[in-house]
Amino acid sequence: MKMQIETVDDVALLQQDLNCLLSWAKDNNMKMNGDKFEVMRYGPLLDIKEHTKYQAHQQNITPKEYVRDLGVTMSADGTFSHHIHLITTTGRKLTGWILRTFQTRERSCMLTLWKALVLPRLEYCCQLWSPHKTGDIMRLETLQRTFNSRIAGLQQLNYWERLNELKLYSLQRR
Structure with missing residues (x-):
């Protein structure tokens, strides 16, 4: 079974499948909100990405740069840097609070x-978005480093000594 969109014919087949799904839903008294349909395009085929449109209920489905699914934000470039930015922003707000x-x-x-x-938000589904870029890793570690430096009696220790004292792992290791 082919899972890639490589030609304009593949685009037409996907639209046909989408139309079948919408027809099935209508036949089974299900309503689908066309405003909630999202499409994200991966890959190097710029002609297909830029010149094709998908429709649901006679309205175009807007291509998205970021799509959130089950709490994880996926990016059209295939990285999770935007997701890491969002969770570290949330983590910073929580630690400030x-x-x-x-x-x-x-x-x-x-x-x-x-x-x-804080930690559950930083670790949620981390097996999927596990950071590999140095900047993403540093963003996460800085949050933990800043928070544990505020704990009484640990200010004179460096980050790794504080982690050892608190029996915590670095976020990269976890």
Whole structure:
């Protein structure tokens, strides 16, 4: 079974499949919201990417640069840098909220807050988007480095010593 769009005929076949799906849905009393259809185009075939359109309910499906699915943002360039940017922004907001809301900087409290509120967001589905670019890795590590430097009694230690003391792994390793 062919899974790539390489020619204009492949585009027509995909549109035909989409029309069959919409027809099946109508026959089974299902309503699909055409405004929620998204298309993302990968690959080097610029002619096909730029000059083809897909339709649902007689309206064009707008090509997207980023598509979010199950909490992970995928990019048309095939990287997850945008996703990493989004989760580190969220992580920065959460850590700022934690530091403003809780006066204590006691180790057990700060570690509990980190593990309960921030770390799950940074690690969600990381097997899929596992960073390999140095900038993406640094963005993640900087967030953890900044947060654990605020924990009482650890300010004089470097990042790796703090991780060892807290029994945490670097985000890259995790």
